[in-house]
Amino acid sequence: MKRIGFIGYGLRSETMMKSFRSLEADITVAAVADPRHAEIAPGLAGDPYFAHTRWYADADELLAGEALDGVFIGTRCSLHTPYACRVLDMGLPLFLEKPVCITRPQYEQLRRAAAGKEKQVVVSFPLRLSSITLEMKRIVDSGVLGRLTMVQAVNNVPYGSVYYHSWYRDPRLTGGLFLQKTTHDIDYICHAAGLTPKRVFAHTEKLYYKGDRPAGLHCPDCPDYRTCVESSYVVGKLRGEDVQGDCCCFAVDTGNEDVASAMFLCESGAIISYNQNFTVKRTAARRGCRIIGTKGSAEFDFYTGVIRHDDYAFDQTATIQIRPTGGNHFGGDRRLAQDFMNLLAGGTPSSDLLGGLRSAACCLAAKRSAETGCLTEILL
Secondary structure: OEEEEEEOOOHHHHHHHHHHHHOOOOEEEEEEEOOOHHHHHHHHOOOHHHOOOEEEOOHHHHHHHOOOOEEEEOOOHHHHHHHHHHHHHHOOOEEEOOOOOOOHHHHHHHHHHHOOOHHHEEEOOHHHHOHHHHHHHHHHHHOOOOOEEEEEEEEEOOOOOHHHHOHHHOHHHHOOHHHHHHHHHHHHHHHHHOOOEEEEEEEEEOOOOOOOEOOOOEHHHOOOOOOOOOOHHHHHHHOOOOOOOOEOOOEOOOOOOOEEEEEEEEOOOOEEEEEEEOOOOHHHOEEEEEEEEOOEEEEEEOOOOEEEEEEOOOOEEEEEEOOOOOOOHHHHHHHHHHHHHHHHOOOOOOOOHHHHHHHHHHHHHHHHHHHHOOOEEOOO
16 A cells, blocks of 8 residues: 655645545555644544544655655645655655646756656646547547647636635736646647647736725625625625635735737647636636647537537538546546556656646746747747
8 A cells, every 4th residue: 555645635635535536546645744734634534545644734844754655746836846846856756736836947946856757747637638638639649630730729717716816816826827727728738739839929918807905805804795796705605606715806916817818839830829718607618629730620628528520621520529427627637546546556657747847838938928028938
């Protein structure tokens, strides 16, 4: 039985534990480091995976005091890189949440620490391992689309208030929304289409989640608590959406853009056109892409699970319905869990740090381009 240490045990760590359970993984959670350990531990009493868990407030104490077979890092984003470097230096198999870094100095630090060790890390990119992406990759690899000329990608996020109510609103902790959302999308696109972005031009705007409410305002303290369309009360009680935090979305200290576009120029000459929007609601949600080639095109939407393939020569259209089986992200989380189990057994992961670093480099360059208004090289 493999002894795993968790650094940070939040929502994503909980979700992946469900996937480990579904695999009946031969692991035990030997230790957890989280400043909220006194709150978390009672809720896991009786769970056999946590039967012998030791709890720490400090991650360095955990790493120094435990004999582990692997480590899961699920902290806030700004801490991913420093803890990953520690674990890499120890030579332990690592499950690393995305984004793998949030600044260019962090990128360089992680790249140096991981040199030659990229394959001992599983990066949490469930979309690349989803049934939909794997089928899109099969279509591309079969050659039926011909030479790829363009990818048109979109992410219309219907739960946008999450990124303005909670700690996600602070780009000092997250790196901003290119690092939060685009990092997933550019990874699955490059994986499915086999493209390597080299330069990017990007633009962002803040059009909706902004205002003149005082800094530090929380929804329950506002006179418009029950009427404001984005208050935590309306989002949770009336719209029935998950609520993560209750900071005012329209305060002067609300961070993050809410619309963004990026055009990635690839090594092959193909172009990836990417757009993300955080102001849509409910059925306006879209997340997917169209991959266009000289012989045909293929497109899909994660929200519908439908893949469409158009063949130019025969003027035919075929559709495939992918069922959302195997847990979250069309089976992506379960495959990530299996990827980590394979790594613990000495295997090679399908979602490794090479992809994580490439995605981070693309997103950091997009962020830099949006800040400067210039076409920006993607430095790997």
